[in-house]
Amino acid sequence: MPALTFECCSGGARETVTFAPTNLIVAGWTGTDEKGLQHHIEELAALGVPPPSSVPVFYRNAVSNVMQVDRLQVLGPDTSGEVEPVVLAMADGLWLTVGSDHTDRKAEAMGIALSKQLCGKVVGTVAWRLADVADRWDSLVVRAHATIDGKHVLYQEGTLKSLRNPADLISRYGGGKPLAPGTVMMGGTMSAIGGIRPATRFEMELEDPATGERITHAYDVEALPVVS
Numbered sequence: 574m575p576a577l578t579f580e581c582c583s584g585g586a587r588e589t590v591t592f593a594p595t596n597l598i599v600a601g602w603t604g605t606d607e608k609g610l611q612h613h614i615e616e617l618a619a620l621g622v623p624p625p626s627s628v629p630v631f632y633r634n635a636v637s638n639v640m641q642v643d644r645l646q647v648l649g650p651d652t653s654g655e656v657e658p659v660v661l662a663m664a665d666g667l668w669l670t671v672g673s674d675h676t677d678r679k680a681e682a683m684g685i686a687l688s689k690q691l692c693g694k695v696v697g698t699v700a701w702r703l704a705d706v707a708d709r710w711d712s713l714v715v716r717a718h719a720t721i722d723g724k725h726v727l728y729q730e731g732t733l734k735s736l737r738n739p740a741d742l743i744s745r746y747g748g749g750k751p752l753a754p755g756t757v758m759m760g761g762t763m764s765a766i767g768g769i770r771p772a773t774r775f776e777m778e779l780e781d782p783a784t785g786e787r788i789t790h791a792y793d794v795e796a797l798p799v800v801s
Contacts, residue, residue, distance in 0.1 A: 577641055581668060583702035592663055594639050595755030598746060599632040599674055599689050601625060603737045603761025613764050621682035629737060631746050632686050638694045639757050645693050645792050649799045651679035652692055654775035655762040656717035656729050659696050660703065660739045662752035667703040671779035671788045672696035674759050678769065694759060697790040703739060706781060710738045714780040719772035731763045
């Protein structure tokens, strides 16, 4: 698959880095807030999605799903984005960016792993060295706006305190082993404000209130016709 390009920022220095992902892990049910996690489970149950087999759970997706695009083509009208922190295991260590675990909600009722495989996972083009922000993980903010029925609305917002930190997820996934270089791990999401629903545009950001820095990315959603 084509390599991704990131502007990697650390200690005031910026460097353009080419990254060739080889492995995609989509972590799910990563919430630390039991009430919030249960709400998300119930939110999906309302769409016919069965509860997870474990909490957290790690879905393997084809690495070709990872992309940096400003237009995402999907099949049908039943998909939606999810803003998430995304860890990148590069040759020189772990980096953090923002991404969207875009998911086919109709297929989700048949199987979550299937639904996640059916859509591209859009990630940003800027990354922070994870070690630079790890000690203030809980204060980092993820936020998403969406264009729904022609209206620009706040779709998701919250601090990463509500999600398991990367060290915890990596330990659970690998049994104590570090992520292999080339791995992309999506870190889970939080409830949608007003419920999960499709949009024609999805805008996401990761904010560090301590520095005022933000990683932003947006993409339009093009729903292709379903032909039988």
